[in-house]
Amino acid sequence: MSAVAESNVVGNSGCGFAEYPIFRKARPDRTVEDILADIQHAADLPLAQGIPLPAEAYTTEAFYNWEVENVLRAEWLCLAHRSQIPNPGDFLNIDILGEPLIVVHGKDGQIRVLSRVCPHRAMDIMPPGFGYDGHGPADAREGGAGCGHTRLFLCPYHHWSFELDGSLKACPEMQNAEGFRRDDYALTTFRSELWNGFIFVNLDGKAGSLEANMTDLTSDLAGWDMSKMKVVIEREWDCPFNWKVLIENFMEPYHHLGAHCRTLQPLMPAKDTWTSGERAHSIRVNTPLKEAALSEMRQQYADGTTEGFPLIPTLPPEHQVQWSAYLSYPTFLLFGGPDRMIWYRLDPITTDRSRLITTTLVNEEALAAPDFEKRKAAAEKMMIDFHLEDMEVCTAVQRGFYSTGYRRGRLSHLEMPIWLIERYLAARSRNTWPTYDRPAAPSQR
Ligand code: FES
Ligand SMILES: [Fe+2]
Numbered sequence: 001m002s003a004v005a006e007s008n009v010v011g012n013s014g015c016g017f018a019e020y021p022i023f024r025k026a027r028p029d030r031t032v033e034d035i036l037a038d039i040q041h042a043a044d045l046p047l048a049q050g051i052p053l054p055a056e057a058y059t060t061e062a063f064y065n066w067e068v069e070n071v072l073r074a075e076w077l078c079l080a081h082r083s084q085i086p087n088p089g090d091f092l093n094i095d096i097l098g099e100p101l102i103v104v105h106g107k108d109g110q111i112r113v114l115s116r117v118c119p120h121r122a123m124d125i126m127p128p129g130f131g132y133d134g135h136g137p138a139d140a141r142e143g144g145a146g147c148g149h150t151r152l153f154l155c156p157y158h159h160w161s162f163e164l165d166g167s168l169k170a171c172p173e174m175q176n177a178e179g180f181r182r183d184d185y186a187l188t189t190f191r192s193e194l195w196n197g198f199i200f201v202n203l204d205g206k207a208g209s210l211e212a213n214m215t216d217l218t219s220d221l222a223g224w225d226m227s228k229m230k231v232v233i234e235r236e237w238d239c240p241f242n243w244k245v246l247i248e249n250f251m252e253p254y255h256h257l258g259a260h261c262r263t264l265q266p267l268m269p270a271k272d273t274w275t276s277g278e279r280a281h282s283i284r285v286n287t288p289l290k291e292a293a294l295s296e297m298r299q300q301y302a303d304g305t306t307e308g309f310p311l312i313p314t315l316p317p318e319h320q321v322q323w324s325a326y327l328s329y330p331t332f333l334l335f336g337g338p339d340r341m342i343w344y345r346l347d348p349i350t351t352d353r354s355r356l357i358t359t360t361l362v363n364e365e366a367l368a369a370p371d372f373e374k375r376k377a378a379a380e381k382m383m384i385d386f387h388l389e390d391m392e393v394c395t396a397v398q399r400g401f402y403s404t405g406y407r408r409g410r411l412s413h414l415e416m417p418i419w420l421i422e423r424y425l426a427a428r429s430r431n432t433w434p435t436y437d438r439p440a441a442p443s444q445r
Contacts, residue, residue, distance in 0.1 A: 027055060029056065029062065030060060035057055035060060039054070040430075042054075043423040043425070044426075050415070050419045051409070051411065052411065052418060053244070057244065064348075071428050072097055072348060076193070076200040076207055076210045077200060077201055077331060079092070079101070079199050079201055080103045080198070080199045080345075081199070081359075082111065082197040083229065084231050085103060085104070087105060088109065088164075089149045089150055089164065090104070091103060091104040091138075091150065092104075093128075093145075096201075097203060097347075097348065100115065100117060100124050101201070102114045102116050102125075107164055110165070111192065112165060112166065112192065113190040113191075113192040115188035115189075118155040118157065118160060119160075119168070119185040119187065120157070120158060120171070120185070121157065123158075125154070125187075126153070136154025137152060138154075151164075158171075160185075165189075166188070167182075167183075167186045168183075191205045193209070195214050196214075214281070217326060217328055220324070221334070223312065223314045226341060228363060229341060231360070231361050232361065232376055233376060233380050234357060234358075235357065235380075236356070237356040237358065237387070239354040239356050241394045241395055242351055242398060242401075243330075245397055247327055248421060249390050249397075250325060250335075251325055251417035252414065253285055253414060255393065256269065256287075259389045259390065259393045263382075264287075270414055272287075273285060273414060274286050275417055275444050276444075277440055277443035278434055279434070280436060281433060282326060283326065283327045283417050285326075289322055307374070308339045308340075308375065308379075309340055310369060311339050312339060319336065324336055327421075340360055340379065341362075342360050342383065343359045344357070344359070358387055416444060423441075
């Protein structure tokens with residue numbers, strides 16, 4: 001298993017799951033209007049009559065482009081957690097939806113999301129490979145590709161330099177350019193907001209406030225106090241499937257029965273899971289720990305044999321006996337347990353390709369534990385093991401969507417999140433959000 005895990009880390013060539021070719025043209029494209037009408041129809045069915053999204057929603061380039069404009073660029077996307085850039089001058093280079101970005105901790109303490117595209121002649125001011133040949137004054141920093149520390153940004157093409165707030169600091173040999181004013185040539189700042197330590201960007205600049213979107217998750221997740229947590233595990237995966245394949249897979253617990261029959265199903269059986277009532281901006285799925293698993297866990301904590309992190313004492317009782325999965329539309333994914341928070345950062349790239357960064361956050365107490373490294377290694381192994389199971393099914397499902405042999409199925413009640421995602425997409429096509437113009441679907445409990 002671990003050999004396969006290594007092959008999925010970006011930087012190593014080849015993905016073990018991508019060996020089967022995709023024949024993209026087997027299924028003909030449909031028009032965007034046609035696909036949206038189909039999604040609206042599926043969203044209007046009651047869950048008991050529910051059907052999955054049409055295959056073309058995962059295979060049609062024009063539909064992907066519709067999603068980029070109306071969903072992905074129009075909503076809040078999570079880029080980073082503050083613990084990844086703790087000090088002034090720390091920055092992260094992140095490319096998302098074709099935008100090369102810098103997430104930077106400014107000298108004034110402000111976190112900003114800047115474009116990496118130079119306003120002179122469009123050079124990427126820190127092209128990939130940064131750190132190998134020294135891009136100006138920036139130093140590479142521990143934490144992975146694109147992680148750095150600097151006092152200013154320097155475009156390697158003609159050496160224009162920029163302050164950490166994006167303003168143009170200096171530009172050589174521009175004294176003969178008539179009417180040229182340095183103030184007019186800052187790096188573009190994208191709209192960003194912080195929530196619980198997580199840094200979000202809204203690329204089209206027109207979304208409502210992030211805080212308002214997060215009202216439900218703020219109360220669901222208060223016990224973890226995530227603003228004080230730190231990202232301690234990070235792994236990047238090259239995913240040969242559409243972004244919705246991943247969010248659907250992350251959110252529906254029905255597949256514990258099959259894909260995770262040896263890992264998650266014995267701990268969190270599918271039949272015990274339930275989905276909270278419909279919300280405008282998020283989904284919450286509850287995956288209770290089986291009684292036997294719970295008593296074993298308690299015993300291991302009592303006798304000191306646990307491989308888990310210290311239990312989080314501020315969690316309310318319900319979160320001490322279950323894990324819960326959250327999607328804040330469109331791509332922010334969390335899976336919280338009694339001792340940690342798992343966060344997936346998902347970057348859609350094309351119709352059938354995405355980049356995924358799987359991370360784990362823990363609190364100060366976990367970091368201070370003497371055997372932290374051992375617990376971290378166990379947590380990393382667990383995450384890889386069950387994510388490999390997800391990679392396999394997601395990769396095969398994308399291939400299935402291209403096949404003309406696929407007949408659209410039906411949904412189990414345990415797949416309520418799939419139906420809620422359809423209702424979200426349908427609402428976006430009506431230029432609104434779920435529950436705004438339709439009654440909210442009730443909780444399964
Ligand atoms: S393109 Fe950046 S300085 Fe010329
Ligand atoms: Fe899964």
